[in-house]
Amino acid sequence: MGRRRQNNRKGNNKKTSSRTSSEGGGDSTSIDVSSNVSRSIDHLFAIGTRVEVRKENFRGKSSTSLRTGTVAGHWRKQKSDGRIAPYLVLMDDGMALYAHRTEALIETTLPPMEVTYNIGSRVECQLAEGEEISEATKWFPGTIIQAHHNWAISPIDTPPYFVRFDYGRERPFWGPADRIREIHTKDKSGRYPSLRFGVGDRVTCYMDNRWTPGKIVQTWYREDDFQDEHAAPYQVLLDTGGFIYSPMDDDDCIMKCNLPFPELRFHIGDKVKCRVEGGWEPGIIANVEVLNGERLYPYGIKMDCNGEFVYAPSDSDMFIRKILRFKKGDRVKCYTEEDGWVHGEIVETEVDDDDDFCQGQIIPYRVRLDNNDELFVESDDSSCIKLSTSRRGEQNGFAHVVSVHVLSKMLINNEEYEEAKEMLQEKIEMMRSKIKQNSSHSNVAKWRVDLSHFLCYLSEVHQASGSLDEMKFALVEALVLTKLASDKSKPHRLLDVTSKLATHATLNGDKQNALKYSEEAILLVKETTQDQTSFRLGSLLIETGKLNIVCNMQERGLEQMSEGIGILDQLCGSDNEEVIQAKEEYERSFSEGTTDDR
Numbered sequence: 001m002g003r004r005r006q007n008n009r010k011g012n013n014k015k016t017s018s019r020t021s022s023e024g025g026g027d028s029t030s031i032d033v034s035s036n037v038s039r040s041i042d043h044l045f046a047i048g049t050r051v052e053v054r055k056e057n058f059r060g061k062s063s064t065s066l067r068t069g070t071v072a073g074h075w076r077k078q079k080s081d082g083r084i085a086p087y088l089v090l091m092d093d094g095m096a097l098y099a100h101r102t103e104a105l106i107e108t109t110l111p112p113m114e115v116t117y118n119i120g121s122r123v124e125c126q127l128a129e130g131e132e133i134s135e136a137t138k139w140f141p142g143t144i145i146q147a148h149h150n151w152a153i154s155p156i157d158t159p160p161y162f163v164r165f166d167y168g169r170e171r172p173f174w175g176p177a178d179r180i181r182e183i184h185t186k187d188k189s190g191r192y193p194s195l196r197f198g199v200g201d202r203v204t205c206y207m208d209n210r211w212t213p214g215k216i217v218q219t220w221y222r223e224d225d226f227q228d229e230h231a232a233p234y235q236v237l238l239d240t241g242g243f244i245y246s247p248m249d250d251d252d253c254i255m256k257c258n259l260p261f262p263e264l265r266f267h268i269g270d271k272v273k274c275r276v277e278g279g280w281e282p283g284i285i286a287n288v289e290v291l292n293g294e295r296l297y298p299y300g301i302k303m304d305c306n307g308e309f310v311y312a313p314s315d316s317d318m319f320i321r322k323i324l325r326f327k328k329g330d331r332v333k334c335y336t337e338e339d340g341w342v343h344g345e346i347v348e349t350e351v352d353d354d355d356d357f358c359q360g361q362i363i364p365y366r367v368r369l370d371n372n373d374e375l376f377v378e379s380d381d382s383s384c385i386k387l388s389t390s391r392r393g394e395q396n397g398f399a400h401v402v403s404v405h406v407l408s409k410m411l412i413n414n415e416e417y418e419e420a421k422e423m424l425q426e427k428i429e430m431m432r433s434k435i436k437q438n439s440s441h442s443n444v445a446k447w448r449v450d451l452s453h454f455l456c457y458l459s460e461v462h463q464a465s466g467s468l469d470e471m472k473f474a475l476v477e478a479l480v481l482t483k484l485a486s487d488k489s490k491p492h493r494l495l496d497v498t499s500k501l502a503t504h505a506t507l508n509g510d511k512q513n514a515l516k517y518s519e520e521a522i523l524l525v526k527e528t529t530q531d532q533t534s535f536r537l538g539s540l541l542i543e544t545g546k547l548n549i550v551c552n553m554q555e556r557g558l559e560q561m562s563e564g565i566g567i568l569d570q571l572c573g574s575d576n577e578e579v580i581q582a583k584e585e586y587e588r589s590f591s592e593g594t595t596d597d598r
Contacts, residue, residue, distance in 0.1 A: 044102050045071045045087065048151070048158055050112055051105045053089055053097060067091055068110050072174050090174045113175040115149045115160045122183040124230070125163060125173055141166045141183060141230070181247050183230045184220070192220045195233055195249050197256070199296045200289070204257040205236055205246060208574055210583065212566075213257045214238040217296040217313075221245050240570040241316040264288055264298055264315055265322075274301050274310055275319050281305050282323065317362035324349055324364055324380050326387070333388040334367055334377055337496055337536075339402045340453070340489060343388050344369035351376065371406075379532055383488070401453050408457045417465040424458040445485065452481040452493060459500055468508055475501050495524035499540075515551055518544040538567030542582050549589050561586045 045051055049071045073088035078098050085098035087105065099105055117123055124139040146162035159172035161180070173180060184192060197203060197216055204211045214236040221235035223245075232245035234254060239262050246254040266272055270285045286309065287300035297311040299320060312320040326332060326346055333341045348366040365377040365385060377385045404427060411420035431451040435444055455478035462471035475497055482493045502517035522544060525537045541564030548557030565586060568579045 045105055045107065047071050047073060050108050050110060051089060052108045052110070053091070053099065054104055054106070068108055069097065070112055070174055071105075072096075091176075112151070113160055113177045115147055115151065116177075117144055117147060117161070117180070117182060119144055119147050121147075123161075123163065123180055124183055125165075126179040127171075139181075145170065184233060192231060195219055197234065197249075197254070199291065199294070202257045202259070202261060203234070203236060203254050204259075205238070205244060205254050206252065207244060211255075212238050212240065213259050214244075215261065215296070217243075218294055237314055240566070241314055241318075243314070266299065266315075266320070271323055272299075272301065272320050273323055274303070274312060274321075276303070276310060280321070283310070321350070321362060322364075322380060326365065326380075326385070331388040332365075332367060332385050334369075334375055334385050335383065335489065335492060336375065337492060339405055340492070341386075342369050342371075342375070342402060344375065371402075378534065379529065381530065383528065383530070401450050404454065405457050408461060412461060412464045415464075417461055420461045421458065421465075424454055424461065427454045428458065445487070448481045449485060449487065449489075449493070452478045452485075452497070455481070456496060456500060459504075463500075463503070463507070468504060471500075471504050472508075475504060491524055491528045495521060495528055498524060511547060511551055515544065515547040518547055533567045533570065535568065535571055538564045538571065539578070540564070541567065542585075546585070546589075554589075558586065558590055561589070 051069060051071060053067050053069060069089040069091035071087055072090040074086060076085055076088040076098065077083070078085060083098075083100070085100050086102065087099040089097045089099055089105070091097055121144045122141070123144060124141045126138070127140050142163040142165035144161050145164045148158050148160060151158050151160045159174050161173040162170060163173050164170045197219075199216055199219060201216045202213070203216055204213045206212075216234050217237045218235040219233065220231040221233075222231045226232075232247055233249040234246040236244050236246060236254070238244060248254075266285050266288075268285050268288060271282065272285060273280045273282045281303055282305075283301040283303040285299055286302045288298065290297050290300040290311065292300070292311055297313060298315040299312040301310050301312065301320070302308075303310060326349070328346050328349055330346045331343070332346055333343045335341055344367040346365050347368045349364065351363040351366050363376045363378055364380040367375045367377060367385075369375055379385075404424070408420045408424060411417070411423070428451065431447055431454060435447050435451070438444065441447075455474045459471045459474040459478070462468070462474060479494075479497045479501070482490060482497055485493070498517050498521045502514050502521055505511075505514035505517060518540065522537070522540055525534070525540060529537065541560045545557040545560030545562075545564060548554075548560060550557075561582065565579065565582045568576065568582065572579055574580075
């Protein structure tokens with residue numbers, strides 16, 4: 001199916017949740033603006049005291065938010081401006097905060113970081129001095145020489161851990177917990193510890209504040225910058241196509257997943273082309289889900305050029321692609337949801353445009369239509385694109401229907417609703433008369449299709465002008481005509497009419513019918529796209545999920561929203577505005593549902 005050009009920026013896949021904190025001697029945040037602080041202040045809060053901090057900015061405007069942390073030092077000098085602060089507070093989010101007023105701190109009983117490692121444990125910590133913590137921040141390996149499980153109620157200056165770092169220095173570690181992790185190393189026999197999961201197991205991983213399903217492709221995974229013999233328990237191929245590794249083998253990072261595996265795009269015997277050192281070369285799928293050494297690959301491919309076997313690391317267009325049916329310059333006709341089949345010429349194949357499409361997604365064709373519009377065809381199958389035998393400039397019956405739609409949309413944009421209604425009603429009456437007077441004519445079926453299109457265009461005018469009753473009458477007649485048809489494009493027209501009926505019900509406040517038509521539309525989208533993911537399917541799942549939640553079907557609604565968010569995340573990236581908004585609505589609906597259950 002084709003779609004007009006959209007500007008959806010790509011998202012960047014990240015291996016772990018990003019951190020934006022600084023520690024120790026950092027100078028990231030300051031409380032109060034006074035520069036003359038007397039050292040005669042009585043310290044009400046000793047080092048190690050748990051406190052809540054009311055954050056204030058440099059303009060003196062108070063914030064009502066309270067954050068928790070631990071007093072880590074007295075009379076510390078800020079690197080930014082040289083001021084001396086009575087208190088250095090290490091916040092639980094890793095931020096080093098300088099407090100210039102005792103009144104800014106409130107003692108709290110909220111629990112501090114839990115001590116989970118024992119003396120002798122090999123760990124690595126992020127120690128950033130005056131910079132933000134990020135994925136690029138170095139992890140320093142070391143050995144725990146003191147572990148104080150009751151550090152919060154111990155004498156002052158007692159941190160959770162003292163660590164002897166491999167670079168030769170011993171220093172306290174105050175937290176937070178996500179900046180210290182155990183180093184998994186081999187035992188004396190040269191083996192890594194046993195794990196809960198194996199290669200090929202279905203799991204879900206916590207990243208970017210949500211759980212994302214995937215499949216384990218390697219255990220005890222290493223990267224070049226890992227210290228000594230440190231290895232991550234698992235490397236995981238996500239359903240969205242990216243690779244991550246799980247730093248720990250526990251339920252906070254990785255859990256068993258009961259969702260079914262996503263279906264592979266190709267099967268044994270399919271002809272494909274693969275990305276190899278010399279570029280893209282053709283081959284044939286010889287194996288699926290093949291284990292090569294310690295690594296699981298979705299495909300093993302026998303290459304046409306030399307008969308050798310290569311392995312695709314993931315089932316994505318970045319590594320393996322379908323061999324396209326058409327080439328640049330071919331005359332084709334493409335199906336669009338608005339205008340049906342339209343003719344044009346292929347001007348580009350395998351489109352990978354950084355400005356418009358998400359990373360890893362390849363659009364098979366870019367087509368310049370005969371009216372000079374551009375169309376991106378997202379699937380290379382006969383329901384979306386076919387070879388055209390017409391020459392450029394030839395006008396056929398449907399081209400006239402398309403031109404009527406273009407004109408009606410121009411009139412709607414200019415708010416000339418009466419002129420649009422008059423034009424469309426004239427076309428509709430002409431078609432009705434032609435069908436009635438020539439009921440046995442061989443073109444009756446085609447005329448009915450044209451009539452259904454005109455009725456849908458008329459419903460758009462009624463919607464824009466707020467005439468909801470007239471909109472419903474036009475759509476009901478269009479639905480009856482479409483159901484009488486038997487041509488191959490019938491599912492696409494049914495989808496168009498059903499979507500418009502769902503819109504009408506929503507505008508009319510009829511939530512039950514809006515839900516009914518939206519559920520039907522989801523099935524029709526999957527039918528017309530042969531279950532391929534698309535932006536329309538993702539958006540429709542999210543909106544239908546919201547309707548289900550409103551209609552007290554919380555579980556189904558959340559399931560649909562989650563599926564829709566996953567599709568849009570894959571297509572548009574996690575930083576896309578629609579994806580971010582949908583995630584926030586999902587979290588809000590999930591929290592409200594959990595509260596109701598309690």
